[in-house]
Amino acid sequence: MSAREAIFARLKANRPAGDYPLPAVPDFAPLVGDDLVAEFAERLARMGGRVERAGSPADPFAPVRSRLAGAAVIASAVPEFTGNRDLRAAQRPQDMADVDVAIVRARFGVAETGSVLFTQDDLIVNAVAYLAQHLIVLLDPADLLTNIQAAYRRPEFGRSAYAVLHTGPSATADIEGVLIHGAQGVRSLTVLLLQRKIQAA
Amino acid sequence: MSEELQSREREGVIHPEVRARSDESERGPDGQRLQHAEAASKPIRADAPREPQPRGAKVKGNRPIDQAEAAERFLAAPLHQKAHDERLWDVRKKRDTAAHGIPEWEELREIASQIKAHTLTHLDTYLEQFEAAAKANGVHVHWAEDGAAHNRIVLDILQKHGAKSLVKSKSMLTEECGFRHFMAANGIDIIETDLGERIQQLDDEEPSHVVMPAVHKTRLDVADVFARTLGTDPDNDDAHYLAESQRETTRPLILKADAGLTGCNFAIAETGTVVTCTNEGNADLSGNVPPLQIHSIGIEKIVPKVEHLGVFIRLLSRSALGSPITQYTSHFRGPRPGTEMHMVLVDNGRSERLGMEEFWTSLKCIRCGACMNTCPVYRRSGGLSYGATYSGPIGLIIDPTFNKRKYSTLPFSSTMNGSCTNVCPVKINIHEQIFAWRKVLAEEHQIPLLKQGMMKAAGAVLSRPAAYRAAIGAADSALRVLPRFAVYNPANTWGKKREMPHAPRQSFHAWYRQNRMNKDGQS
Numbered sequence: 001m002s003a004r005e006a007i008f009a010r011l012k013a014n015r016p017a018g019d020y021p022l023p024a025v026p027d028f029a030p031l032v033g034d035d036l037v038a039e040f041a042e043r044l045a046r047m048g049g050r051v052e053r054a055g056s057p058a059d060p061f062a063p064v065r066s067r068l069a070g071a072a073v074i075a076s077a078v079p080e081f082t083g084n085r086d087l088r089a090a091q092r093p094q095d096m097a098d099v100d101v102a103i104v105r106a107r108f109g110v111a112e113t114g115s116v117l118f119t120q121d122d123l124i125v126n127a128v129a130y131l132a133q134h135l136i137v138l139l140d141p142a143d144l145l146t147n148i149q150a151a152y153r154r155p156e157f158g159r160s161a162y163a164v165l166h167t168g169p170s171a172t173a174d175i176e177g178v179l180i181h182g183a184q185g186v187r188s189l190t191v192l193l194l195q196r197k198i199q200a201a
Numbered sequence: 202m203s204e205e206l207q208s209r210e211r212e213g214v215i216h217p218e219v220r221a222r223s224d225e226s227e228r229g230p231d232g233q234r235l236q237h238a239e240a241a242s243k244p245i246r247a248d249a250p251r252e253p254q255p256r257g258a259k260v261k262g263n264r265p266i267d268q269a270e271a272a273e274r275f276l277a278a279p280l281h282q283k284a285h286d287e288r289l290w291d292v293r294k295k296r297d298t299a300a301h302g303i304p305e306w307e308e309l310r311e312i313a314s315q316i317k318a319h320t321l322t323h324l325d326t327y328l329e330q331f332e333a334a335a336k337a338n339g340v341h342v343h344w345a346e347d348g349a350a351h352n353r354i355v356l357d358i359l360q361k362h363g364a365k366s367l368v369k370s371k372s373m374l375t376e377e378c379g380f381r382h383f384m385a386a387n388g389i390d391i392i393e394t395d396l397g398e399r400i401q402q403l404d405d406e407e408p409s410h411v412v413m414p415a416v417h418k419t420r421l422d423v424a425d426v427f428a429r430t431l432g433t434d435p436d437n438d439d440a441h442y443l444a445e446s447q448r449e450t451t452r453p454l455i456l457k458a459d460a461g462l463t464g465c466n467f468a469i470a471e472t473g474t475v476v477t478c479t480n481e482g483n484a485d486l487s488g489n490v491p492p493l494q495i496h497s498i499g500i501e502k503i504v505p506k507v508e509h510l511g512v513f514i515r516l517l518s519r520s521a522l523g524s525p526i527t528q529y530t531s532h533f534r535g536p537r538p539g540t541e542m543h544m545v546l547v548d549n550g551r552s553e554r555l556g557m558e559e560f561w562t563s564l565k566c567i568r569c570g571a572c573m574n575t576c577p578v579y580r581r582s583g584g585l586s587y588g589a590t591y592s593g594p595i596g597l598i599i600d601p602t603f604n605k606r607k608y609s610t611l612p613f614s615s616t617m618n619g620s621c622t623n624v625c626p627v628k629i630n631i632h633e634q635i636f637a638w639r640k641v642l643a644e645e646h647q648i649p650l651l652k653q654g655m656m657k658a659a660g661a662v663l664s665r666p667a668a669y670r671a672a673i674g675a676a677d678s679a680l681r682v683l684p685r686f687a688v689y690n691p692a693n694t695w696g697k698k699r700e701m702p703h704a705p706r707q708s709f710h711a712w713y714r715q716n717r718m719n720k721d722g723q724s
Contacts, residue, residue: 170481175400
């Protein structure tokens with residue numbers, strides 16, 4: 001008997017008696033007010049991230065200018081900004097090891113937690129969102145959802161090879177509870193509220 | 202007591218002397234002190250001078266673990282014990298604050314418990330569904346009957362790819378399997394990438410907590426381990442310096458690793474997805490950087506649909522750390538172009554446990570650690586004192602399923618206060634199962650003589666479930682009915698440093714009925 005058959009045989013033989021129906025999950029009222037942008041910004045700040053409104057149409061990146069000016073290697077996955085490390089030309093994820101700042105666009109944000117979602121299509125190279133020192137995330141305020149329940153109704157989870165919710169930067173407090181940003185991944189995460197030019201497919 | 206210590210006592214601190222001279226935690230844009238992830242809500246720092254770290258239980262083959270002996274040594278290290286107690290109680294309080302912020306919290310717990318009960322009683326169907334979805338996604342699916350089989354399967358995958366090094370994120374399942382030791386013996390270099398887990402690996406120690414593997418160590422201990430293994434300055438115990446040293450030394454190993462492995466928090470049957478929840482982003486590095494990707498999955502991790510994550514993700518980090526969500530919630534469904542993704546589904550005793558009438562619901566556990574943080578025994582004895590993969594209340598009811606003799610004493614390391622059951626996000630009746638294990642072990646003569654004496658003395662109450670339930674029903678605690686020496690017995694070392702809380706003469710429910718309800722039972 002294969003391991004698979006043996007496991008299934010035991011599962012069938014040991015099935016607990018009784019009827020355990022799958023419960024319906026009610027729609028819980030979102031725990032956020034109507035101003036989703038303000039709620040999102042407040043929740044994300046508490047998780048160690050920050051939110052900036054885009055600058056003027058001529059210079060939308062003005063609020064993150066100092067971060068960008070200090071970066072030698074910038075990898076951009078968005079048409080709004082041209083970096084100097086081509087994600088599409090990357091041969092291997094390791095090519096992103098020296099990226100200082102990565103700029104990516106989120107599919108959506110979640111107001112209740114301050115989270116943003118990326119899929120492999122948004123990141124182009126998944127690893128860049130972790131190997132970069134800092135992450136700048138473009139988010140269209142129209143893409144804000146109320147809560148996690150709403151997020152899990154989105155189709156991305158059923159069709160993406162990789163989908164990830166980021167809620168602030170990489171963090172640890174494994175040493176005496178002292179909170180430190182930049183445990184293994186990005187040291188900072190800044191969301192720049194900037195409308196999409198092209199609607200996502 | 203100084204005024205400063207008194208003011209800390211007023212903050213609800215258990216050990217006011219455990220305090221930091223400065224606050225090094227990260228702050229937000231407007232200067233507010235941040236306390237997401239596993240951060241403490243206030244600075245907690247074990248006092249200098251250096252105190253040798255108490256080590257865990259002495260494991261001697263198959264012989265029963267002497268948890269009390271290890272607890273005794275933990276209590277004999279007051280700097281460690283107080284910092285540990287304070288730190289975990291702080292996390293427990295953060296959990297309460299987070300839970301109270303959600304009006305539907307109790308309903309979520311009930312739904313989560315029901316989803317788990319349904320899935321576990323239909324596990325064959327959902328595992329088949331998961332396997333079919335994963336295969337359709339281009340994933341290689343493997344089945345392992347036990348830990349040894351898991352290790353052999355992973356080794357085989359690595360050897361086929363000529364892989365010599367593997368980076369991994371934290372996984373209790375791989376701890377269960379003895380994965381690191383097996384791979385070391387087979388010439389594979391395993392690198393833990395979670396800071397806490399890496400500290401433990403470098404110190405050649407098991408994790409002491411399911412969420413915070415090195416929570417029993419002070420910064421001085423970490424400085425000592427890193428000075429020895431990473432060549433850091435032994436006199437520099439700054440937490441930022443230590444964390445950065447680990448980042449800088451682990452990063453090159455991640456970049457050149459031949460393979461990456463993660464555990465699994467939830468496996469979604471309908472989509473074949475593996476979900477991991479981390480604060481450091483190390484599961485995403487392990488899964489996205491090396492050219493070969495492996496996910497180890499306990500078969501009980503299945504949930505039917507994506508929408509059910511909307512329940513579990515809301516409960517997990519709030520229960521674990523009091524944080525609304527982990528920094529990263531990652532959904533691995535298919536391989537990156539040009540790479541292979543493998544999923545290993547591991548039984549290792551789970552299908553047998555499913556057939557244990559009193560204990561199968563322990564399979565609902567989502568490994569949040571809330572029961573450990575709230576447990577007075579765990580907080581005063583440290584996770585390593587249990588000498589098992591799983592420590593604390595959940596360990597007491599899971600460990601004996603792996604080895605009844607070796608872990609026969611563990612179900613006695615409990616005050617039966619029931620707090621574990623009250624905080625469990627999937628409503629496992631942990632303290633009742635602890636009691637049920639005592640009965641099973643007594644009937645099967647697995648109990649050492651000393652504990653047998655306690656059992657006899659505790660008499661009718663401890664040996665008859667109905668009497669026991671009546672007792673806790675009346676007092677919300679078994680404390681009032683246990684003879685004093687059974688609680689403060691030398692075998693229960695953890696009882697030494699504290700008087701047991703005075704159990705209320707009247708339970709809350711009885712009080713409520715008497716005072717707050719009118720005669721027809723309406724409140």
